[in-house]
Amino acid sequence: MSSYTGRFAPSPSGPLHAGSLVAALASYLDARAHHGRWLLRIEDVDTPRTVAGADRFIMQQLSCLGLHWDGEVMWQSQRHAVYQAALEQLQGAGYLYGCACTRREIALANAGGRATRAVTGLDTPGSDDERPYPGTCREGLPGGRSARAWRLRVPAGIERFDDRWAGPQQQDVALAVGDFVLRRADGLWAYQLAVVVDDAAQGVTDIVRGADLLGSTARQRVLARLLGQTPPRVMHVPLVLDRRTGLKLSKQNHAPALDLHDPIAALSDAWQALGFDPIALPGTPALRAGASTAMQTLIRAFLAEATARWAARFVPAR
Numbered sequence: 218m219s220s221y222t223g224r225f226a227p228s229p230s231g232p233l234h235a236g237s238l239v240a241a242l243a244s245y246l247d248a249r250a251h252h253g254r255w256l257l258r259i260e261d262v263d264t265p266r267t268v269a270g271a272d273r274f275i276m277q278q279l280s281c282l283g284l285h286w287d288g289e290v291m292w293q294s295q296r297h298a299v300y301q302a303a304l305e306q307l308q309g310a311g312y313l314y315g316c317a318c319t320r321r322e323i324a325l326a327n328a329g330g331r332a333t334r335a336v337t338g339l340d341t342p343g344s345d346d347e348r349p350y351p352g353t354c355r356e357g358l359p360g361g362r363s364a365r366a367w368r369l370r371v372p373a374g375i376e377r378f379d380d381r382w383a384g385p386q387q388q389d390v391a392l393a394v395g396d397f398v399l400r401r402a403d404g405l406w407a408y409q410l411a412v413v414v415d416d417a418a419q420g421v422t423d424i425v426r427g428a429d430l431l432g433s434t435a436r437q438r439v440l441a442r443l444l445g446q447t448p449p450r451v452m453h454v455p456l457v458l459d460r461r462t463g464l465k466l467s468k469q470n471h472a473p474a475l476d477l478h479d480p481i482a483a484l485s486d487a488w489q490a491l492g493f494d495p496i497a498l499p500g501t502p503a504l505r506a507g508a509s510t511a512m513q514t515l516i517r518a519f520l521a522e523a524t525a526r527w528a529a530r531f532v533p534a535r
């Protein structure tokens with residue numbers, strides 16, 4: 218075992234689809250190629266979007282695909298006390314403040330400056346990229362107002378990091394995002410806080426995930442350091458687009474669940490979406506549909522070959 222710890226962290230808002238499998242496979246292969254651990258974390262912190270039973274279904278899908286995780290599964294919905302402690306740590310250090318602003322007030326404040334897009338969605342990854350918080354409550358709540366949400370006082374400066382897929386990145390978080398929410402007005406924990414706290418708690422050294430989260434990375438690194446942590450290395454793999462609509466395959470865009478009658482076909486599609494050449498395996502589709510032990514052998518052979526090719530491309534020789 219190396220010191221590498223990776224993770225796959227799906228939100229249980231529906232079953233895995235072809236897009237989420239690409240992220241799962243990439244993070245699995247990177248962990249195995251480093252002889253590291255691969256953990257599974259269920260990101261069910263956004264309870265209104267959680268679908269009952271989807272977590273167990275995702276776990277079944279991963280097992281069916283031969284993507285076996287190490288150790289115990291972590292559920293974010295059970296970690297309220299840990300997130301509360303992190304919030305209090307930040308408050309004690311002066312990095313937290315209460316915010317009374319409504320979504321509409323923030324949009325209006327921003328409309329005076331740069332052009333803003335329509336304000337949509339919740340505080341989900343990426344959705345607040347286009348509406349930096351104008352800092353209204355930074356120096357204290359307006360008279361007669363009380364705190365709805367809790368925000369991080371983002372320090373000035375440019376955050377730079379290397380993405381193992383996308384290359385050098387930089388963002389002025391204070392300018393591009395502003396003081397972002399850690400605890401939402403509806404009382405839920407923000408994704409950004411939960412993910413940073415949990416990556417540290419699980420000893421994650423390497424994050425491999427979809428490119429839709431690249432835009433969240435700089436603020437997560439800022440938050441990690443304010444909590445006294447070393448931010449993990451990151452690799453953001455390309456998203457799978459719907460051939461018909463050109464949109465990102467996602468649960469929100471109604472991507473169909475994976476067809477697991479032919480797990481090798483599902484794995485092959487994800488593998489080639491990562492830019493690799495096909496892997497030739499013995500056996501016809503008829504044989505593949507036969508005994509499940511034969512199928513498990515084929516899946517193991519596929520993943521072993523994929524791990525070797527991944528290592529050759531992404532793991533520097535020592």
Ligand SMILES: [Zn+2]
Pocket residue numbers: 315316317318352353354355
């Ligand atoms: Zn405010």
